[in-house]
Amino acid sequence: MTGERPIRLVDATLRDGSHAIRHRFTPEQVTRIASRLDEAGVYAVGVGHGDGVGGSSYQYGFALHPDEELHAAAAAAVSRAKLAVTMIPGIGTKEHLHRARDFGCSLARIATHCTEADIAEQHIALARELGFEVHGDLMMSHMQTPEGMGEQARIMVDAGAQGVYIMDSAGALTVGDVRARVAAMLAAIGDIAEVGMHAHNNLSLAVANSVAAIEEGATLVDACLAGLGAGAGNCQTEVLVAVLERLGYDTGIDLWTLQDAADSDVRPLMVQPPTIDRDTLTLGYAGVPSSFLLHARRASDALGVDTRDILVELGRRRVVGGQEDVILDVASGLAGASERST
């Protein structure tokens, strides 16, 4: 369709989807899914722990297989799609970027909270030096104004990022919120860089938000097969491609292959399908990182506290991505308070 830049779809099934299955992807699953995505013609395939390289920990959950193994499996399975690695400064280090490149990654996603872009400057610069295509990710984008998103995006681009994503980690953005952020970021960086959208479906707006972002001028978009991702899942790859085609975009991606990959290869490994239920809806409603869902549910079961109460309190405290340790604290506090009042 119109526009000088093509829309580039980065599939995040094997990275954001990691949250949904407690980081238990196997090399065999990665090989299968990555090769199908490559066949379908997506621009890039994101692979690794949900919290990026170095994320395997008590804090975020230990991975069944280290990222190096998953990267190696994916690299062997793809021939045209780029392999994307996510790295969060403070969790992963520059050494992880070197290793990811050695294992076949060529697209680096450097992610910070949406107000802290400057902690990624060194990592973005190094990734460029190492020959990566580099995108910055601004997480929890609902916690930053559109103007602020523009400023933070500029910091990342000045450091060398070639694109900057709105990461709606909490699935809390409405369609209008997305449009405003894309516009502000294009105003700030559109002369030399692209804008991307990463949506979660907690308010059932993932596909709509992704489409709106593209209509507003975003040319990078994340999506996951069958929506497999944190919380209520992500923008569903095969649905997005179908919608974009109906809107007249030439995605260059084979819809049938995506559908088959989603239904035959991704659905069987789900613990449960991405669902908007009272817990995941509350993630979006309260503005809490989607990656907190399974941890919050575990705390809820252990302490007999409603998951929603935990999430609402986390939202009230304005926790950011990465703060999973606060969950148990909040749950214990709520459990203690209810004990005291009985």
Added chain:
Amino acid sequence: MQISVAIVGSGNIGTDLLYKISRKPTLRLVGVAGIDPASDGLARARDLGYVVTPDGLEALLDLVPGIDLVFDATSASAHLAHARLLRERGIRCVDLTPAALGPSVVPEVNLSEHLDTPEVSLITCGAQATVPIVAALAAEFPIPYAEMVSTVASRSAGPGTRQNIDEFTIATARSLEEVGGAESGKAIIVLNPADPPILMRNTVYVRSPDLERDRALAAVGRAVETVSRYVPGYRLASEPLVEDDRIAVIVEVEGAGDYLPTYAGNLDIMTSAAIRVAEVQAERLATA
């Protein structure tokens, strides 16, 4: 028995040290050196009657004889020259920068092993907050793995921290091993921009196959009590949680508010640890 101490670095950390030192009877502050004549820190020191110079450490050493110990609150790169200068003149140094030239020290854990070295490094604020917990548990049980997560207010993370995020996690993880006694360590740092700013929070996860609940809780309690004696705002944020072979401990640090705001516990724990090292050196001299 007093020792004469000086501060190089008139930024936030150096200025906070200024106020803390003035309350310690065994430490006599004899000068403050900076490089920015317009800095608030130098102005405050001057107003309080101390000898100050904006011409750097060497100028201060020439102005004031008989300095026993210098606190370096500058930067890793500036510290290299300071370390050489101080070593040449036989003056001890407590390094609050990430330069990591001297041995890594956490007071009350391993300071006694490094009392005679020309300089000691205080590693990172995260190390100061969590190594004591790991060390106390390592004295009771073998620890194959220890992990810490520091969460600090964005406002208390200045350019020094932001440009050195990797150095923070790598140095802190190493200290969990080398000073804390874990076989393998991991460190994570998260910045949170919430307003009002949050207190520094540190979660420590320690795994031991031989973990015994009561002994572990007692060890953690002792460690927290020890640290709180020189960092009054250091405390458990909630009851430690023991699950099978893992204990999770959450400590928060509220700063004293001497110069830095109270939410900047991450900076306060560094200045408090630095002061503690100097006090121990002063005690040594008193008994020598």
